[in-house]
Amino acid sequence: MPLTVLLAQLQQWQQQAAQLHIRLPVIWQGMEEALLSHTAALLNTVSYDKLYWLGAKAPADAVNFTGKQNYQLLGSECDILVINAFSGFNADLVAASAGCVKAGGVWLLLCQPFATWQQQANPAHKSLLPYPLDASNHQGNFLSFLVTQLRQQNACFLNELHIEKALDWPAPAKPYKASAPCLTTEQQEAVEAILRVVSGHRRRPLVLTADRGRGKSAALGIAAAQLAAQNKKLLITAPSPQAAGTVLTHFLQLASPSQHNNLQFIPFDELLRSTKTADLLLVDEAAAIPTPVLQHLLQRFSRIVFATTEHGYEGTGRGFQLRFQQYLNQQCPGWRKLQIQQPIRYQPADPLEQLIFNCFLLRQNINEPAYSPNDKISMLTYQAKDWLNNANKLQQVFGLLSLAHYQTQIKDLAALLDNPRLQVVTIEQDSQVLACVLISTEGDIPPELAYQIYLGERRVQGHLLAQSLAFHLAQPELASLSLWRIMRIAVQPTLQKQGLGTKLLEFVSLQAKQQNIRYLGTSFGLSSELLQFWQRNGYQALRLGISSDKASAEYSILMLKSVTADSDAGSERVQQLNRQFGYNLFLTLSGQYPLLNAKLALQLATPLPDIPPLTEAELQQLALFCRNQRPYELIEPILQRWFCKHYYVLPPQLAAPLCSLYWQHISWPDLLTKYGFSKKNAVFTLFRQHISELISITT
Structure with missing residues (x-):
């Protein structure tokens, strides 16, 4: 068909997608030069404010992304996303960027005819190949796998100027009934649940989960603005400042300027080292933060909300739940979980979301496999x-x-x-x-x-x-x-x-x-x-x-x-x-x-073998210290050598502070804080109690 007719059809489909509150996935096969020319004509036909482009030969008004910007994409939006696969197909970036396309937007994949494309090298995956393989001529299996998956998806398939398959349009979604600024009833419930973390009992954290595009981060920002109006002090942390951008944007839009300082972003590693306190700690994209870090934050803050993406390109949300839920059960029996399922950016039957989930295997199997030790494996x-x-x-x-x-x-x-x-x-x-x-x-x-x-x-x-x-x-x-x-x-x-x-x-x-x-x-x-x-x-x-x-x-x-x-x-x-x-x-x-954790230091480090053993006179000095007849300062070098010779048989409650003191050389104030002692004499009491029992065993 003539290009003008095809472009008019695409424009009509984009308008229909906007009415249905979905994104329009278009897969356009053909020769690169022709498709780039057709795409330029399409961009002159349809209306858009922001154009994202992946791959080579981006137009001047496009934002051209590379593979190092996945987290910068979180929370950003565009009207049209073009993937020029002729210069390579970066699977990570494609999956990450799909969530940026607005409802009524177009997701456009430009590629060779499938039969040819799946036999090509993929230079965009050069970082995945080991020496001496060369990505410019290595034919892997990913493109073949991708083509097989794409053929099964609900999308608009074009070949040069022909429509091979039109989109199977979903039914209109029912409107949500929610009170502004919330856009869905589930988002409103999430905001109320966040507020209850502050007003309710301590040590009852909230875990807020959702797929991408459900308004999870916006709910954090809305709740933060309401709490700031009550003069509450809040902290937010996330894997990166960009990952917290949606929360901060909604907060700044809703909170009065005089309250903007009531919410502060701090990187999680810096937060672990600080002594800051808050009425509430918000942790966004928690699945991308290691469980040990989350455990430390849970110990530090009595009121905390963990929010995480269940699917999305990270594919880590359910793992976060399974790893962290058991710890929450032990430490905070009253914790609560809330899941947001109603999409905001697009309707539940959005074909682009289904395409991304299916092509990149992001649908987690909810059935746990059974294991019988007596049966064959x-x-x-x-x-x-x-x-x-x-x-x-x-x-x-x-x-x-x-x-x-x-x-x-x-x-x-x-x-x-x-x-x-x-x-x-x-x-x-x-x-x-x-x-x-x-x-x-x-x-x-x-x-x-x-x-x-x-x-x-x-x-x-x-x-x-x-x-x-x-x-x-x-x-x-x-x-x-x-x-x-x-x-x-x-x-x-x-x-x-x-x-x-x-x-x-x-x-x-x-x-x-x-x-x-x-x-x-x-x-x-x-x-x-x-x-x-x-x-x-x-x-x-x-x-x-x-x-x-x-x-x-x-x-x-x-x-x-x-x-x-x-x-x-x-x-x-x-x-x-x-x-x-x-x-x-x-x-x-x-x-x-x-x-380094003292327990790990004790498991890994080995004192030099030439440390001389203690003499009978030195052991007697140590025994007198245990009876409170020698000051610590007098026997400290003796105790250091005794510890280096026998650290591996000492109980953990004795070995850990001795390791911190003698091997890691931390200061006495830091030692008291780290192990919860009130003063030096409490440490000496611990030393005397255990060392007196061990001297006879280790000599």
Whole structure:
């Protein structure tokens, strides 16, 4: 049909979408030059205030986004979003940006004909491919998977100047009845629930959940404005300032200028270090904040609201609930959960939202798989080429990875399909995935390149373990060996603590031996529970990052295990590196890791072996201190040496403050605050009580 007729049809469809309060998804296939020309004509035909553009050749009036701006997209809006897939398809950015399109807006995907497109390389995913793969000529499986998913969606399909399939229009939505400034009855209920957190009993937090576009953040802003009018002082934190933008915008619109200082944004890491107080703490996009951080905030603030996206491109909302809900049950039995389901930006049957959810596997399975320990289980391995014929299994695996890790994103789904060096090992029963482990094949780096990495002259993508062994641990020869790095391990939340994770790691070790892999490694945000799990499975710590991760507020630890036939030599090497790590950590605790949890410091650090044992006279001095016959200042150096020799047999309530004092060298005022002592004499009483019982045992 003539271009003018097609453009008139699209304009009519946009108007119809506005009337139905939906977004119009259009998938336009053809040749790049022609489609860009047609798109320019379309933009001259339809009316819009803001145009977002993903990919190359954006017009002058467009906001051109790149892959580093996902969080900046949260809460922003546009009338038209164009994705020029000829220059690559960034799945993470496409999923993130879809929520920006207003009702009545157009989501326009420009691409080659599907049969050709799915056979192309995807340079937009170059960050997902390891050395030596080149994204400009690597044909992965993600585009084939995407095309299969797109064909099944309710969208408008165009091919050059022909309409292949029109949209199946949803029925008009029933209007909501709500009192301004709220737009839905559920949003109004959410505002009332937030206000009750302040007026009701202490220690009864609210968890507010919703899919994107439901007005969750707006509800926080509306409630904050009403509380500010009562002269309440509020704080808000979120993964980034941009993520809190919607809350702050609504607050500033509704609150009088004299009350604008009553709501203050503070990054969560800064909030943990501060002594600020508030009548209410708001935590937006809580699913993207690590559970340990949320637990600390819950201890600090007696009135708190956690709000989080259940779906959206992060895919982490339900994982937040499952991880955090048990802790809330223990600490705050009166906590309340409220879910907002009524959409605000568009109606419930919006076709673009359905397209994004379906194409990127964001629909979480609400059925928890059952596990019978007495019945047969299967251990299966999947690689990138296997997923196209196992879409249901891919859905299960990606859903489980999203539950288990707060930073799982759409790019992780794309990596599973595009990166041939990734594999997933599952435990399954009755075709249901109970647990899985994600493995990256690394190493086999040419010795010359490994030496350049050791010197700090080169870095290679996708070889975190090999690169760290060469550079941080000065073991370039290990980077030339075959390595497996365990990137993630995930067990269904309801099936944890039943040994499934250990079963997985045992199977992985067996497979590694059969395939002549020399070492297994892993790197993760350090916590005591995780450290113990990996240590129980034979992994030894080799390196601790020198700064805590901004997202997790945890130090990253690297652990290694020897698995091959020459395991004696390999194991001895790992043990030697582990011993050296323990000594180095002991020497640098006070300078580099003053905030490291003392329990973790005790698990990882090792005092130097040349510390002399105590003499009989020194032990007698220590005994006299326990009978309050010697001042602490006189026996302090003796107590330090005694602690370094026997720290591993001491009870935690004694070992932790001694570690903080002698290994991490924190000040006495900080020690008293950290462990809840009123004065120094209370600490000395604790020391005397326990040391007197232990002297005879340790001599």
